[in-house]
Amino acid sequence: xxxxxxxxxxxxxxxxxxxxxxxxxxxxxxxxGWIRNLADGRVEAIFEGEEEAVKAMIEFCKHGPxxxxxxxxxxxFEEPTGEYTAFKVxxx
Numbered sequence: 848x849x850x851x852x853x854x855x856x857x858x859x860x861x862x863x864x865x866x867x868x869x870x871x872x873x874x875x876x877x878x879x880g881w882i883r884n885l886a887d888g889r890v891e892a893i894f895e896g897e898e899e900a901v902k903a904m905i906e907f908c909k910h911g912p913x914x915x916x917x918x919x920x921x922x923x924f925e926e927p928t929g930e931y932t933a934f935k936v937x938x939x
Contacts, residue, residue, distance in 0.1 A: 848897070848898050849895070849896065849897060849898070849927040849929075850895070850896075850897075850898045850901050850924060850927060851880075851893065851894065851895040851901070851924065851925045851926060851927040851928065852893070852894045852895075852901050852904070852905055852922050852923070852924055852925070853891075853892075853893055853922070853923045853924075853925055854891070854892045854893075854894065854904075854905060854908055854920060854921070854922050854923075855885075855889050855890070855891050855920070855921040856889060856890040856891075856892070856908050856911070856917055856919070856920050857888070857889050857917070857918050857919040857920075857921075858915065858916045858917040858918035858919065859914075859915055859916035859917075860888070860889065860890045860911060860915050860916075860917060861884050861888060861890065863911070863912060863914040863915045864912050864914065865882075865890055865911050865912060865915050866882045866883070866884065866890065866936045867936065868907075868911065868912035869882050869890075869892065869904070869907065869908065869911070870882065870934055870935070870936055872903075872904060872907050873894065873904060873934035874934055876896065876900040876903055876904060877896055877897070877900055878894050878895065878896040878900050878901060878904050878934060879894075879895050879896055879931035879932065879933060879934055880892065880893035880894045880895045880896075880931050880934055881893055881931070881934065881935050881936070881937045882934075882935075882936055882937065883936070883937035883938070883939055884939040885939070886939070892904075892908070893931075895927050895928070895929075895931055905920065905922055908920050
């Protein structure tokens with residue numbers, strides 16, 4: 848079953864390769880969507896794909912790459928739109 852998650856990650860998550868590591872995981876799990884840095888220091892992402900793969904991406908966001916320090920992950924589940932064909936890193 849397909850699902851979609853809108854995720855906001857707080858902590859030391861910018862300048863630590865969080866976006867590129869998340870993109871690699873998304874490609875590994877076949878998840879589509881995007882990730883970007885926000886001006887307030889958080890990272891925002893949309894994950895769309897099979898439910899288990901999206902859940903795996905959320906779990907990854909709870910710790911991120913080794914240099915990240917995640918303090919909070921907010922997740923909202925939404926109806927999938929099917930609008931994405933790949934996973935990309937958006938510019939801030």
